[in-house]
């Protein structure tokens with residue numbers, strides 16, 4: 433089953449009144465249960481592609497379908513409900529809520545899903561353990577290191593057991609050992625729950641976990657490797 437389709441996706445950004453083409457005809461399909469990753473130089477469009485798949489940004493032209501839903505045609509409310517139910521997004525710059533603790537940041541998507549308090553606590557404690565943050569669960573983001581913040585963002589994305597996880601530089605701030613532990617956690621979710629993953633990364637350790645590597649250059653996929 434195909435989970436994600438991008439077909440001839442074009443995207444420009446307007447910078448100082450000039451149109452800058454960022455995506456120039458991206459085609460990609462992702463099957464349910466796959467792990468794939470986007471690689472390519474800084475500025476090649478990796479984050480833009482992920483944001484379009486996640487319904488955070490929109491294509492100017494082309495077709496974007498996720499779970500057989502046309503994201504471009506959805507209203508705001510419908511889109512955020514869809515995101516909350518189906519997607520886990522790990523942002524390149526984390527986007528944590530500054531006034532909430534690590535525990536509360538991870539808990540938040542479950543509150544939106546109206547999961548009961550006892551069940552929330554059980555799941556959040558287990559996730560804190562899995563991402564190695566139990567000792568700092570009551571710290572706010574500004575009281576955490578970069579790598580700890582990244583792990584909060586990962587916990588928050590995985591806590592709802594989403595069907596599709598979109599992860600932008602998931603190991604960017606982690607030391608090799610912690611990065612590997614996080615990738616093992618995602619691999620386990622992939623194997624046990626058939627969760628689909630798409631990553632953007634510069635880190636060869638991340639791509640070593642994915643069977644497919646899509647190389648992006650200057651807004652187009654120029655090469656695909658399959659293991």
Ligand SMILES: Nc1ncnc2c1ncn2[C@@H]1O[C@H](COP(=O)(O)OP(=O)(O)OP(=O)(O)O)[C@@H](O)[C@H]1O
Pocket residue numbers: 445446447454472473474475476477478479480481524632
């Ligand atoms: N909101 C925006 N407004 C204007 N230009 C943007 C915007 N977002 C991205 N761009 C431009 O689009 C291009 C692609 O950016 P993108 O963030 O997708 O690259 P990337 O491959 O994720 O890079 P990195 O590896 O540095 O994260 C860049 O040239 C960037 O300057």
Ligand SMILES: [Mg+2]
Pocket residue numbers: 478479480524600632
């Ligand atoms: Mg990026």
